[in-house]
Amino acid sequence: MSTRPISDYAFLGDCRSAALVASDGSVDWLCFPRFDSPAFFARLLDDDAGHWSIRPTGPAEITRRYIEGTLVLETTFHTPGGTAVLVDALAFGRRERGHGIGASSPGVLLREATCVEGTVTLAVTYAPRPEFGLVRPLMEPVRGGLIARGGAHVLTLSIPADLETDGSTAHATVTLTAGQRFGLALHAGAAWETEPQCWNQRLIHRRIKDTIEGWRSWSRQHARYQGPWQNQVAHSGRVLRALTFAPTGAIVAAATTSLPEEAGGVRNWDYRYTWVRDASLTLQALDSAACEKEEAAFFGFLARAAATRLDHASDLQIMYGVGGERDLSERPLPHLTGWRGSAPVRVGNDAWRQRQLDVYGELLDAAHQLHSTTTHRQYDPITRTFLLGAAETAARRWQEPDQGIWEIRGPSRHFLHSKLMCWVALDRAIALAPALGATDRVGGWERIRAQIRTAILTQGWNPDAGAFTQAFGDPHLDASALTIPMVGFLPGDDPRVQATVNAIATNLTDARGLVRRYTTADGLPGGEGTFLLCAFWLAHALALTGQAARAERVFQTAVSHANDVGLLAEEVDTDTGEPIGNFPQAFSHIGLINAACAIRDRQDARFDAGPQP
Incomplete structure (x- = not known):
């Protein structure tokens, strides 16, 4: 059962889809490529329905904010050994600005951790569960990351670290010293399409900066x-x-x-x-x-x-x-326990x-x-x-x-x-x-x-x-x-x-x-x-x-x-x-x-x- 307070979440958006990130760095909700698509992470509604966390291995004091003029999230972890800043964003298309933001968003969740003081060890847990947790995908290491296959989608995780897999969950531990960065990207594509290439660190950093400027240009207008x-x-x-x-x-x-x-x-x-x-x-x-x-x-x-033609009938x-769809028929998802046991979980709305x-x-x-x-x-x-x-x-x-x-x-x-x-x-x-x-x-x-x-x-x-x-x-x-x-x-x-x-x-x-x-x-x-x-x-x-x-x-x-x-x-x-x-x-x-x-x-x-x- 998911019990985390709703207020603990921050919202990421790319004007097509949405993610919710908890204060401790866990992505507990993500829908691609549309808001109403089935979720890849849905721990918001059930502990076993998928998440992706990046957090210190030990105790930490946590603060967070949106970077000024944006919906790009900045979470700061103050640990006894040092301080790390985690930046999370749903990417806009390359150099999208002002009114045009979201016009060609690629459907990529970007995450970048930077050690700003001392030394910080971060634990990464990646547990994708497509279709609201129904799918437990098969995972395959590839150069620069990890591919997860199952159902209608293939997920490509770009990560510059070795991952250990346990069934459909992957783990990594990364130690950063002051000035070091660690970037990750998650892309969801249709299973029948060509698998996307993993993104390198330079590209991840550049696209985060580009998304920040996209939001700021919109805010200025x-x-x-x-x-x-x-x-x-x-x-x-x-x-x-x-x-x-x-x-x-x-x-x-x-x-x-x-x-x-x-x-x-x-x-x-x-x-x-x-x-x-x-x-x-x-x-x-x-x-x-x-x-x-x-x-x-x-x-x-x-x-x-x-x-529509409006008449007496x-x-x-x-x-x-x-997309303008009219049939939004409601159905329950009985495999999900719901937030604090609030069931049934529904998709569609009658x-x-x-x-x-x-x-x-x-x-x-x-x-x-x-x-x-x-x-x-x-x-x-x-x-x-x-x-x-x-x-x-x-x-x-x-x-x-x-x-x-x-x-x-x-x-x-x-x-x-x-x-x-x-x-x-x-x-x-x-x-x-x-x-x-x-x-x-x-x-x-x-x-x-x-x-x-x-x-x-x-x-x-x-x-x-x-x-x-x-x-x-x-x-x-x-x-x-x-x-x-x-x-x-x-x-x-x-x-x-x-x-x-x-x-x-x-x-x-x-x-x-x-x-x-x-x-x-x-x-x-x-x-x-x-x-x-x-x-x-x-x-x-x-x-x-x-x-x-x-x-x-x-x-x-x-x-x-x-x-x-x-x-x-x-x-x-x-x-x-x-x-x-x-x-x-x-x-x-x-x-x-x-x-x-x-x-x-x-x-x-x-x-x-x-x-x-």
């Missing part, structure tokens, strides 16, 4: 944000970029599968896909982080992947694979079958955001037809029940957030009508938008709760109501908005100051922790209601739950305060960026208005 928490916003922008599948522009919700919402529970989902639900919030965050090309690429992916799918009416609003809001930041943007005929179909479907179906933003696996209901986003769909379609060639439809859209508004104000507001609630006729609160002022449905100074924000702050906030999504039954056993996105939403909404000081406190509480290298999980365990859920979570970093911008804007407005009474 995306340094527009000025304001509070500037470093966290910039870092979150890099995390979002690393969670982007460069060939298509898709952004995955997280780098992992089946890290649970409750330790030992069954709420274990595969997040290595792209949700339409995240679209408008993602584009807002990308815009704030000065990622204009990433905005266009992400919307382009959504428009291509989601394109069809719905817009809520999520897609990073939420793709659900109906969620909010996706029409998120899609059209994303189109509107991109249109407003791109001068004279013209839609191609297929995209125009598709967006028109999305607006018409929202207009036709807004009165139907669905599963809601949180993908409730129970009966369909009339969720307030779904109605709100149907209102957004028509509101943004009306604004986009000239670009869509649909000015003749504006009158009908305006009438239905008004009907939705009336329904939300009369049926979504619950007098007993004194707030907008989770669903029509339901007294229970839901943090998604915090988005009402964010999407422009009501202003922040509206008394109903302020009452809703205060009710959520009072009733959905735990002792740590973090926010639950809801407290109602959702059709699944067990429970979950507080949801970091919702804490950032609360900070965002407090800023919009003019409560800047409270907004800053909530924001600071949420961001304090990042780990030592600034990464945020999906949730926080209400009992222990430990990060839980898939990691790193795009939604959490998106919420950080958007809330920081809202608080900054409120601070600027307060300053511009002069001293307050």
